[in-house]
Amino acid sequence: MSTKRTATQPQSRRAARAAELARQEQRRKAFRIGVIAGLAAVLVLVGVFALGGQGSTNRTDASGQAYVATKDGFRLPGLLDQNTTVALADFAGGPVVVNFFASWCVYCNEELPGFVQVAHATTGQVSFVGVDTNDSGDGVAMAKRFDLAGAGFHLAHDIGDDPASELWLSYGSQGLPVTAFYDASGKLVDFAGGMLTQAELQQRLKANFGVEVSAPDASGRVAPVIPLIPQGAYELLSRNTGDSFAAIDLRPAADFAKGHIDGALNIAATPADVVAKASTLDRSGSWFLYDGSGKDAEPVADALHDAGYKHVYVIEGGWAAWAAAGLPSAT
Numbered sequence: 371m372s373t374k375r376t377a378t379q380p381q382s383r384r385a386a387r388a389a390e391l392a393r394q395e396q397r398r399k400a401f402r403i404g405v406i407a408g409l410a411a412v413l414v415l416v417g418v419f420a421l422g423g424q425g426s427t428n429r430t431d432a433s434g435q436a437y438v439a440t441k442d443g444f445r446l447p448g449l450l451d452q453n454t455t456v457a458l459a460d461f462a463g464g465p466v467v468v469n470f471f472a473s474w475c476v477y478c479n480e481e482l483p484g485f486v487q488v489a490h491a492t493t494g495q496v497s498f499v500g501v502d503t504n505d506s507g508d509g510v511a512m513a514k515r516f517d518l519a520g521a522g523f524h525l526a527h528d529i530g531d532d533p534a535s536e537l538w539l540s541y542g543s544q545g546l547p548v549t550a551f552y553d554a555s556g557k558l559v560d561f562a563g564g565m566l567t568q569a570e571l572q573q574r575l576k577a578n579f580g581v582e583v584s585a586p587d588a589s590g591r592v593a594p595v596i597p598l599i600p601q602g603a604y605e606l607l608s609r610n611t612g613d614s615f616a617a618i619d620l621r622p623a624a625d626f627a628k629g630h631i632d633g634a635l636n637i638a639a640t641p642a643d644v645v646a647k648a649s650t651l652d653r654s655g656s657w658f659l660y661d662g663s664g665k666d667a668e669p670v671a672d673a674l675h676d677a678g679y680k681h682v683y684v685i686e687g688g689w690a691a692w693a694a695a696g697l698p699s700a701t
Contacts, residue, residue: 429529431455437529439536441550441558446526446537449502449513456526458556461497465579466552467571468499470528470538473507475546476602477565482516483588484568488575489521491585496575503528504535504546515594551578589654595671595682600692603658603685607633614655618648620670621662621689631660631692632700641673648674656681664688 430436432453438445448454458466469485471478489498500523502509513525530536541550541561551560551574560578562570572583598606607617617634619626626636639647651657657679661667664687671684685692693699 439529439540441537441540443556444537446501446529449500449510449525449527450519452527456499456524458552460524461499461552462554462556464495464497464554465575465581466497466499466556467575468501468550468552470501470503470543470546470548470550471509471512472503472505472546473509473512474505474599474602476598476605478547479512479596479598480606481547481565481567481571482518483591483593484566484571486516486518486521487568487585487588487591488571488583489523491583492575492581493522495581496579497524498522499524499526501526501528501537503538504533506533515596553579591680593681595668595675595684597668597684597686598658599686600695600697603683603692604697606656606683607631607658610656614652616655617658617660617685619661619689620659620667625662625689627701629693629699629701630689631658632698634700639670641669644670644673645677648679651679653677653679654681655679656683658683658685660685660692661688663690 428437428447431447435455436445437447437455438457443458445455445457445459448456471482485498489496492498498521500513500518502513502525509527513519513523518525528534528537530539538546538548541548543563545563547565549562549566549571550558551562553559560574562574566574568585568588572585575581575583603617607615611633617631619630619634619636620639621630621636622638623636626634626638630636637644637647648657657674659667659671659674659682661670664685667684667688671682675682687694
């Protein structure tokens with residue numbers, strides 16, 4: 371096998387990544403502002419009691435009772451079973467943590483293992499609600515991938531026109547993930563914009579509710595294989611460097627030589643031989659697998675995951691999608 375890195379100088383690579391990251395951040399801020407303004411305009415035009423358009427969530431449940439998307443008293447359809455509802459009032463008498471996620475959200479995927487560990491450790495003390503919001507992908511698959519229901523999460527889907535995100539917007543949110551903390555009386559007492567580490571989540575539970583948490587460290591837990599769009603993979607690769615945090619190109623060496631993700635390793639492997647070919651890689655590292663078109667990387671990633679590699683990602687669409695997105699590459 372070939373595990374040769376590119377010949378690009380480390381300092382030049384870091385500088386290029388930093389410059390590109392700054393440009394991407396500017397574009398993301400502009401995009402978020404545009405999305406929020408557009409969604410706000412839509413809500414004004416259709417009114418809060420109007421039925422959503424094609425693909426939108428219904429405004430009432432099967433019995434005709436209205437869903438509510440306000441931060442002071444939400445009532446939402448269930449995510450895994452839309453015949454159920456999830457309402458803030460259901461948890462009266464105990465503290466509640468409401469976490470918003472979307473399948474495309476890189477840092478939602480990053481923080482959820484820690485949330486799962488803490489939810490398990492606080493069963494009977496704190497209720498956890500997971501709300502799939504502003505999601506153009508498959509939030510159900512994401513919830514199942516992390517077994518959020520098994521960890522005790524009450525799972526809901528946001529409402530409103532696509533992308534359904536009315537409750538998320540009621541907090542003035544401009545990004546994901548975000549997390550709201552409610553006391554036993556249903557009062558919003560804390561709000562976190564952005565990713566929370568497991569330690570930060572535990573600190574907020576103690577500060578807000580007086581709940582001491584003793585949970586296994588999520589970093590020692592084998593996370594599920596996580597699919598990422600090229601932009602999401604680029605963000606993570608740009609913010610983290612080192613020998614144990616890199617892309618793995620599964621294509622033949624000849625294709626790799628024509629162009630590849632900057633800093634990638636070339637391991638032309640199949641599910642049958644990938645474990646042997648990757649034997650020198652750190653099993654606790656983070657590995658981002660891609661092939662030519664995105665069709666064959668997932669079973670290879672599953673084989674690595676089953677062999678005990680803790681942090682395995684698949685870049686959706688493979689090299690073709692990465693190149694089409696105009697993301698940095700090397701030859």
